[in-house]
Amino acid sequence: MKTGVQTTIAPRLPTRSFRRTIRYMKKYKTLYLLSIPGILYFLVFKYTPLMGSVIAFQKYNIFQGFTGSPWVGFANFEKMFSHYDFIRILKNTIILGIYDILIAFPAPIFIALLLNELRLMVFKRTVQTIIYAPHFLSWVIISGIFIGILSPSSGFVNQILVFFGFEPIYFLGDNAYIRSVLVGSGLWRDVGYGTIIYLAALAGINPELYEVAEIDGASRWRQTLSITIPSLLPVITVLFLLKIGDFMDYGFERVYVFQNPLNLQNSEILDTYIYKAGLQMQQYSYATAIGLFKSVVGLFLLFVANTLSRRATGESLY
Amino acid sequence: MKRYSTARKIFVVCNYIFLSAVALSMFLPILNIVAQSFSSPKAIDNGDVLFWPVDFTFMYYQYVFNDASIWRSFAISVYITILGTLINLIATTSLAYPLSRKEYVGRKFVLIYVLITMIFTAPLIPEFILIKEIRLMNTLWALMIPTAISAFNLFVMRSFFAQLPNELIDSCRIDGCGEIRIIRSLILPLSKPVMASVGIFYGVTNWNTYKNALYFINDRSLYPLQIKLREMLVNDNLADTGNQLFSELATASPQGVQMTVIIVATIPMVLIYPFLQKHFTKGMLLGSLKS
Numbered sequence: 166m167k168t169g170v171q172t173t174i175a176p177r178l179p180t181r182s183f184r185r186t187i188r189y190m191k192k193y194k195t196l197y198l199l200s201i202p203g204i205l206y207f208l209v210f211k212y213t214p215l216m217g218s219v220i221a222f223q224k225y226n227i228f229q230g231f232t233g234s235p236w237v238g239f240a241n242f243e244k245m246f247s248h249y250d251f252i253r254i255l256k257n258t259i260i261l262g263i264y265d266i267l268i269a270f271p272a273p274i275f276i277a278l279l280l281n282e283l284r285l286m287v288f289k290r291t292v293q294t295i296i297y298a299p300h301f302l303s304w305v306i307i308s309g310i311f312i313g314i315l316s317p318s319s320g321f322v323n324q325i326l327v328f329f330g331f332e333p334i335y336f337l338g339d340n341a342y343i344r345s346v347l348v349g350s351g352l353w354r355d356v357g358y359g360t361i362i363y364l365a366a367l368a369g370i371n372p373e374l375y376e377v378a379e380i381d382g383a384s385r386w387r388q389t390l391s392i393t394i395p396s397l398l399p400v401i402t403v404l405f406l407l408k409i410g411d412f413m414d415y416g417f418e419r420v421y422v423f424q425n426p427l428n429l430q431n432s433e434i435l436d437t438y439i440y441k442a443g444l445q446m447q448q449y450s451y452a453t454a455i456g457l458f459k460s461v462v463g464l465f466l467l468f469v470a471n472t473l474s475r476r477a478t479g480e481s482l483y
Numbered sequence: 484m485k486r487y488s489t490a491r492k493i494f495v496v497c498n499y500i501f502l503s504a505v506a507l508s509m510f511l512p513i514l515n516i517v518a519q520s521f522s523s524p525k526a527i528d529n530g531d532v533l534f535w536p537v538d539f540t541f542m543y544y545q546y547v548f549n550d551a552s553i554w555r556s557f558a559i560s561v562y563i564t565i566l567g568t569l570i571n572l573i574a575t576t577s578l579a580y581p582l583s584r585k586e587y588v589g590r591k592f593v594l595i596y597v598l599i600t601m602i603f604t605a606p607l608i609p610e611f612i613l614i615k616e617i618r619l620m621n622t623l624w625a626l627m628i629p630t631a632i633s634a635f636n637l638f639v640m641r642s643f644f645a646q647l648p649n650e651l652i653d654s655c656r657i658d659g660c661g662e663i664r665i666i667r668s669l670i671l672p673l674s675k676p677v678m679a680s681v682g683i684f685y686g687v688t689n690w691n692t693y694k695n696a697l698y699f700i701n702d703r704s705l706y707p708l709q710i711k712l713r714e715m716l717v718n719d720n721l722a723d724t725g726n727q728l729f730s731e732l733a734t735a736s737p738q739g740v741q742m743t744v745i746i747v748a749t750i751p752m753v754l755i756y757p758f759l760q761k762h763f764t765k766g767m768l769l770g771s772l773k774s
Contacts, residue, residue, distance in 0.1 A: 200577070202577060204578070213609070217609025288502075453606050
């Protein structure tokens with residue numbers, strides 16, 4: 166840092182007196198007034214509940230509130246780890262998360278690469294229009310569609326199975342299949358939408374690189390390996406880090422709408438359990454402890470992945 | 484004319500086949516649902532319906548349109564989509580605009596303040612208690628106010644405003660415009676594209692809202708369409724008896740009715756999809772620039 170720069174700029178701030186700041190703010194008071202509701206919004210609806218998480222360390226009583234309820238330290242967390250169901254639910258959450266990373270994360274990259282190879286523009290556009298669409302359907306509608314097509318008596322997936330001589334399968338009523346249905350429906354909904362960002366990155370690659378490679382005699386496959394994939398790597402890394410940060414957040418809705426008593430064994434995840442334990446059974450402090458646990462693990466994973474990524478590839482979120 | 488190797492030709496053919504299969508896997512289930520909604524209960528039960536209606540009938544649509552509770556849920560969803568999106572846009576713009584201006588001292592602080600809420604999301608229970616304390620429980624406001632601003636959309640809007648040329652604003656100021664005048668007659672007309680894309684995003688979210696309605700609404704007369712639809716889907720699945728929702732027709736063929744409600748709930752999405760598709764790529768990319 167050069168001292169010359171400091172002496173010309175640094176003194177400005179301390180000399181701006183309080184009165185001058187007020188006068189400045191008065192001049193642009195409209196801007197400040199406009200921003201107040203938004204700032205309050207985040208304070209009330211985001212920060213207050215965040216502070217309210219302290220009830221995880223209390224024996225919260227709705228009549229005594231945050232201030233009056235007795236503190237219990239880590240008792241709720243102990244209860245959580247000793248609960249006979251908790252480990253199973255945690256396991257379900259982790260397994261679904263891993264499936265999602267292994268299958269749903271690479272799928273859009275793969276599809277985007279294939280779409281990028283298409284020369285027939287009409288076909289490309291038609292495929293894109295169709296595969297983007299499911300993303301905008303609600304999970305309730307998607308569960309309805311899957312209930313319809315997977316129905317053991319009349320769904321067309323089972324009709325195909327029967328046609329080929331198999332027994333019809335009650336996919337949604339079987340613990341053995343529910344995870345596949347959950348991951349599959351997620352893939353079905355989001356794979357097309359996920360390609361957008363990769364296609365944009367692909368469009369941004371300098372075409373000269375390919376021309377040069379072609380002159381050097383590189384095959385199309387070779388070009389994909391040496392030009393396309395490396396060019397996508399920064400985008401892939403950032404999206405992967407975001408995905409890791411959401412590892413514990415498989416999503417309440419997407420699982421809840423597929424749940425029924427027959428598949429609960431393998432489909433209960435932390436988010437759905439928090440809803441049931443918290444709102445249906447009113448164990449407020451216990452459910453908050455689980456929620457807090459979930460957030461802390463998510464943050465930790467994000468932090469670790471980010472550090473590893475910065476060391477390995479130089480790419481990081483922050 | 485370039486010559487392709489045999490391997491390349493095989494790849495191209497496989498690629499077309501594979502991508503067609505992917506597209507069909509998205510398209511055919513929906514076609515199947517539509518076909519079922521127009522088929523007789525018997526044809527559905529026998530599993531005769533594939534992608535074209537069998538024994539064409541309008542009976543489920545008649546049933547759905549005659550059911551007052553489905554209509555009411557539909558109306559509630561329309562209401563929260565329109566009013567909610569309006570609230571979303573006003574709230575988001577009025578914070579995004581100041582944050583895009585250099586005159587706003589402390590914008591970095593506010594940006595971090597917002598960013599923190601993206602990283603640390605509040606657990607469900609404290610949020611529920613808050614909604615209860617401020618008496619939003621069992622009101623439609625609970626579906627609109629707590630989701631008024633999405634931090635992601637806020638950043639999208641802010642980066643749009645930030646790239647508007649500053650000279651424009653300065654020249655307007657020299658002409659004697661106040662801040663309100665600048666916003667009304669300069670910024671807003673220029674920001675139609677971002678308003679459209681962010682508005683459509685919010686609109687889709689509001690139409691699809693399910694989780695918050697499940698958490699914060701117990702009053703059956705306030706159920707939005709998604710909750711209503713879910714209830715109809717579950718009731719058949721679990722063979723829940725003694726449920727007054729289903730008339731004789733519905734008990735005779737719950738699946739036809741379910742598929743029809745799915746179609747009805749999807750129609751608004753289908754109607755706006757052409758606009759949606761035009762805007763969402765732009766919105767996504769603008770948003771990703773930020774990070």
